[in-house]
Amino acid sequence: MNILILGYGKMGKIISEIAQERGHTIVGKIDESNINLLDELDTNKIDVAIEFSQPDAAVKNLSWAIKNQIPVVCGTTGWLGKKPEIERLTLSNGSAFFYASNYSIGVNMFFKVSRFLAKMMNDQPDYAVKMEEIHHTEKKDAPSGTAITLAEDIIDRVNRVKRWDLDTDTDGNEHSLPITAKRIDPAPGTHIVTYHSEIDDIEIKHTAHSRKGFALGAVLVAEWIKDKKGVLSMDDFLSF
Template identity: 75%
Template sequence: MNIIILGYGKMGKIISEIAEERGHTIVAKITSDNRAQLDNLDGSSVDVAIEFSQPESAVDNLSWAINQGIPVVCGTTGWLEHKHEVEQLTLSKGGAFFYASNFSIGVNIFFKVNRYLAKLMDEQHDYAIRMEEIHHTEKKDAPSGTAITLAEDIINKIDRAKRWNLDTESVENGHNILISAKRIDKVPGTHTVTYSSETDDIEIKHTAHSRKGFALGAVLVSEWIKNRKGILSMDDFLSF
């Protein structure tokens, strides 16, 4: 396949390496410094766009790909207040848009376990819910997109969980999910969900050892999305 990388930071570079190892061609590597190259790029020569940029660039990058008729796979977080607009553009153009807060296969199994555990804990009112996420110091948004996905999945399953809050914000009446977001050098990503009572704690945890799992997942999805249409997610990819 011919792939364009929109956002060529650390993740973009690992994605590019894995894609080329799997026999794909990277036709362009776009950053904020060379974005003008898009004006001269023939979209018909591109099979898929992989978007891992910054929150402030994501919407423009995604809109460009969708308007070019290029299926787009996005892992950028911190821009989701505009996600509905991108989805509507995708549907109006008959395109394909795939978003995941995390492309790791292990993390998406973790998401599934989190939803199942939350369903079991719905009636267990003695347990307070808290989360911790740890990432590298270069990560700009907090909490992480993965942590937000975990929290929103819990909120959808547990009636008493009304909203999530960062630990710098107030928590009222125990109805919130408290998220601690830490930034430590060279940590790819660790997420922990804890249900805590006076008698015991129940905890599930995912620890990434490198960014390679995230990057490989993005490339596998890019291979899968070709010739598909619509708004797609990891649940579709993994047949959950």
């Protein structure tokens, strides 16, 4: 399979290595230093694009791929205010767009466990929920996309929680889910969800040991999406 890498930072490099180990060809590596080469590429020779760039570049990269009907797998966070626009563009162009805040198979199992726990905790008003996430210091957005996904899943299932807030506590606002975001090297990603009461705590935690799990997941999705159309997610890929 011929893969175009959009965004060639640390994640892009690991994705490129794993893709080639799995027998794929990297037909281009585009980042801010050579973005002018994008319109010179032969789109007929690109099967899938994998987009792990920066928030300010993601929309342009995704729009280019979608308009050229190249299935695109995106892991960039921090730009999601424009996600509905990209989804509409995908459908109107008959292309394929796949977004996940995290491509690790383990993290997506963690999402599933968190949703199940949140559904049960909806009927337990004595428990307040909070979250902590830890990433490396080069991560530009806070909270992480993974933390936001966890928070939105909880808000959808725990009626007393109306919103999330960054770096606050629940004192004085029982309707808020506080997220503490820490940036500590070389942490690739830790997420902890805690339900606290006067009697006890219930805590679930995912700790990544390296970025390889995220990169491998993105390549597996790229292999899966090649001949598909529409707006897709990890729930489709993992058949949740």
